[in-house]
Amino acid sequence: MVLLLRIWHFKLFLKRLTLVITCALFSVIVIVQIVVRYFLLVPMHGLEEIAVYAAVWTYFIGGAYGAYERSHISASLMEMMISGQSARDWIKVLANAITVVVAVWTTVWTFKYFQWSLQLEPKSLELQAPLYWVHASMFVGLGLMAFYFAIELADNLLRALGIRATPSEGTAG
Numbered sequence: 001m002v003l004l005l006r007i008w009h010f011k012l013f014l015k016r017l018t019l020v021i022t023c024a025l026f027s028v029i030v031i032v033q034i035v036v037r038y039f040l041l042v043p044m045h046g047l048e049e050i051a052v053y054a055a056v057w058t059y060f061i062g063g064a065y066g067a068y069e070r071s072h073i074s075a076s077l078m079e080m081m082i083s084g085q086s087a088r089d090w091i092k093v094l095a096n097a098i099t100v101v102v103a104v105w106t107t108v109w110t111f112k113y114f115q116w117s118l119q120l121e122p123k124s125l126e127l128q129a130p131l132y133w134v135h136a137s138m139f140v141g142l143g144l145m146a147f148y149f150a151i152e153l154a155d156n157l158l159r160a161l162g163i164r165a166t167p168s169e170g171t172a173g
Contacts, residue, residue, distance in 0.1 A: 015065050015144070022058040026051055046127045056134050060141025067148035089160035096153035103146035110138040 029051040036044045066072040082088050117132040124131060158164040 012068070015061055015068070018061045019058060019065065022054040022061070026054040026058065029054065049124050049127050049129065053129075053134050057137040060137045061144075064141045064144035064148065067145040067152075070148075070152060086160070089156065092156045093153065093160045096149065096156050100146065100149045100153050103142060103149050107139065107142040107146045110135070110142050114139045 029047050033044060033047050033051070036042050036047075063072070082091065114132065114135045117130075117135040122131045123129065155164070
């Protein structure tokens with residue numbers, strides 16, 4: 001159990017580190033690009049590609065982190081329209097189940113895309129950098145999202161079944 005907890009915390013550390021590095025890299029690239037292009041009047045080719053790579057990693061790992069924190073965007077209109085707590089709990093379970101199915105499906109799709117990228121080794125236009133690094137971010141990010149959505153589904157299912165108390169009943173969830 002201690003090993004699993006350490007792995008869990010290390011994974012969170014890696015996500016946070018990736019977000020900090022990619023956001024910092026993106027910011028530095030934009031600043032350098034502005035200075036070089038508009039003040040020194042020299043075009044610097046390739047920086048845009050690196051910025052896009054950093055942005056894609058930021059988006060997908062950021063999405064995974066949002067799924068972990070459960071701060072992702074949710075269209076919970078049905079929960080607002082239904083007054084009974086039990087019915088709202090089951091609607092959450094249904095919404096979570098659909099989310100997990102879609103997340104797993106897109107993870108499988110991006111895994112195949114990543115495999116294709118490894119086999120054919122497409123390159124970027126300006127830097128001729130291998131694109132599988134960018135495609136890996138999609139697979140990793142969506143895989144983590146699917147994992148966290150599955151945990152959220154299990155948590156909400158336990159609450160709907162009455163096995164675990166809802167946060168409004170005084171326990172932290």
